[in-house]
Amino acid sequence: MSDPIPFPGDLPPLIRENGPGGDATRALVDLLASVECPGLTARRRRREELTGASHDPIVWAQARGTNVLDVDGNRYVDLTGGFGVALLGHGHPEVVAAVQAQAGTMLHALGDVYPSAQKILLESRLAALVPWAARVILGLSGADAIEAALKTAMLATGRPGVLAFEGSYHGLSYGALAACGYKLSFRAPFAEQLNPAVRFAPYPSAEAVERSLDAARVVLAEGRTGAVLIEPTLGRGGVEPAAEGALAALAALAREHGALLIADEIYTGLGRTGTWFQSEAMGCEPDIVVIGKALGGGLPVSAAILREGVARPWGTSVGEAIHTSTFLGNPLACAAALASLDVLQRQETAAMIRRCAASIERALRASLQAPGLGVRRLTFAGMLVGVTIEGGLRRALAVCRRMLERGYVLLTGGVDGDVLTLTPPACMTDEQIDGFAEALAEVLSEHAAP
Numbered sequence: 001m002s003d004p005i006p007f008p009g010d011l012p013p014l015i016r017e018n019g020p021g022g023d024a025t026r027a028l029v030d031l032l033a034s035v036e037c038p039g040l041t042a043r044r045r046r047r048e049e050l051t052g053a054s055h056d057p058i059v060w061a062q063a064r065g066t067n068v069l070d071v072d073g074n075r076y077v078d079l080t081g082g083f084g085v086a087l088l089g090h091g092h093p094e095v096v097a098a099v100q101a102q103a104g105t106m107l108h109a110l111g112d113v114y115p116s117a118q119k120i121l122l123e124s125r126l127a128a129l130v131p132w133a134a135r136v137i138l139g140l141s142g143a144d145a146i147e148a149a150l151k152t153a154m155l156a157t158g159r160p161g162v163l164a165f166e167g168s169y170h171g172l173s174y175g176a177l178a179a180c181g182y183k184l185s186f187r188a189p190f191a192e193q194l195n196p197a198v199r200f201a202p203y204p205s206a207e208a209v210e211r212s213l214d215a216a217r218v219v220l221a222e223g224r225t226g227a228v229l230i231e232p233t234l235g236r237g238g239v240e241p242a243a244e245g246a247l248a249a250l251a252a253l254a255r256e257h258g259a260l261l262i263a264d265e266i267y268t269g270l271g272r273t274g275t276w277f278q279s280e281a282m283g284c285e286p287d288i289v290v291i292g293k294a295l296g297g298g299l300p301v302s303a304a305i306l307r308e309g310v311a312r313p314w315g316t317s318v319g320e321a322i323h324t325s326t327f328l329g330n331p332l333a334c335a336a337a338l339a340s341l342d343v344l345q346r347q348e349t350a351a352m353i354r355r356c357a358a359s360i361e362r363a364l365r366a367s368l369q370a371p372g373l374g375v376r377r378l379t380f381a382g383m384l385v386g387v388t389i390e391g392g393l394r395r396a397l398a399v400c401r402r403m404l405e406r407g408y409v410l411l412t413g414g415v416d417g418d419v420l421t422l423t424p425p426a427c428m429t430d431e432q433i434d435g436f437a438e439a440l441a442e443v444l445s446e447h448a449a450p
């Protein structure tokens with residue numbers, strides 16, 4: 001066994017001679033391929049066919065700060081921040097300490113029946129995040145909280161319709177999936193079990209805002225829509241921000257036609273885009289704000305924050321809650337979320353996020369705008385960054401794999417798969433940022449656009 005690699009959480013990549021995918025990885029990935037439903041992690045055969053290179057996963061063993069260590073001892077810098085969860089860095093010490101303390105006293109309570117103090121304290125913290133009187137429904141995943149928001153809209157308006165947007169991603173449980181405009185292939189196999197009253201409009205990007213609002217007017221005028229569900233910036237859909245004024249216009253249209261505006265801030269919220277809630281910064285007053293990802297600092301917890309008035313139609317529980325689950329308000333996750341919020345709400349954290357976002361923007365603009373790199377567009381929304389490249393999915397996958405071999409964990413996004421999507425921890429150092437930007441420029445020039 002070779003020497004362990006140093007792992008304080010703020011180091012550049014260190015990849016062993018044979019690269020990602022050593023013996024320990026191979027053994028686990030073989031096991032995975034034999035047990036997991038093949039539609040999930042598996043071996044990415046299609047990617048292999050497309051690019052001619054292995055796309056086997058690496059297997060994470062440790063994660064701290066910006067670094068991830070795989071089971072073969074390779075050290076990476078995680079540009080995904082664990083799907084945007086680790087805004088504060090993986091395993092933030094205050095979150096870990098809160099989880100450890102909670103684990104020593106109580107792991108589980110009785111959800112909606114006999115809750116833990118942590119659940120109650122978290123709900124009161126979350127209700128105070130918005131400038132209006134609020135009620136909270138907790139969930140375990142982003143999709144969970146979207147379901148709660150959609151149910152609320154149904155109860156509050158009596159209408160089954162949802163207006164959602166092309167390219168948007170809201171999670172894959174049935175209610176959320178029905179409103180996912182990300183890719184038809186996600187919905188198609190389940191189409192017959194999905195809410196038939198969902199309608200899609202073009203996402204109101206700067207380019208499409210007029211078309212989008214026109215389509216929204218037509219759908220809302222039909223009078224069947226109870227919810228307008230929108231991400232302030234498309235996250236998985238390719239880092240596309242809504243045009244200035246678009247969210248506010250949609251909120252006004254929704255109100256005029258008796259529907260609720262649900263801001264899906266699961267990716268964008270809690271500081272990721274440089275403001276606490278991006279919808280608010282865009283001048284929109286949503287009826288429901290949905291958060292997840294960074295909330296638990298690594299533990300699964302999400303929330304739908306409802307205006308008091310739209311929560312009222314839920315009525316008062318008469319003994320058996322009509323919306324709950326075994327793990328509702330799990331004390332471990334709530335303790336983690338309370339600690340995360342403590343850190344996220346500090347001014348130093350906001351300053352750190354701003355600094356890191358500015359550094360990333362500076363480095364990428366300096367490195368990626370040279371001719372010949374095949375970069376079509378750079379999009380910055382704080383710590384949510386999109387690098388749209390020429391050459392489509394095939395080139396994007398090849399670039400991601402090569403970057404992994406150089407020690408950078410990166411994901412493709414966008415409906416066409418051609419957006420390298422960066423949602424790193426905000427504790428990335430300048431050295432790591434510059435190293436990443438240089439490596440990406442080199443890899444893009446090695447893999448020329450066709």
Ligand SMILES: Cc1ncc(COP(=O)(O)O)c(C=O)c1O
Nearest residue numbers: 141142143169170171235266267
């Ligand atoms: C904007 C948005 N909404 C909802 C979800 C679904 O969250 P989860 O995967 O936790 O169910 C995601 C996940 O990426 C997301 O980005």
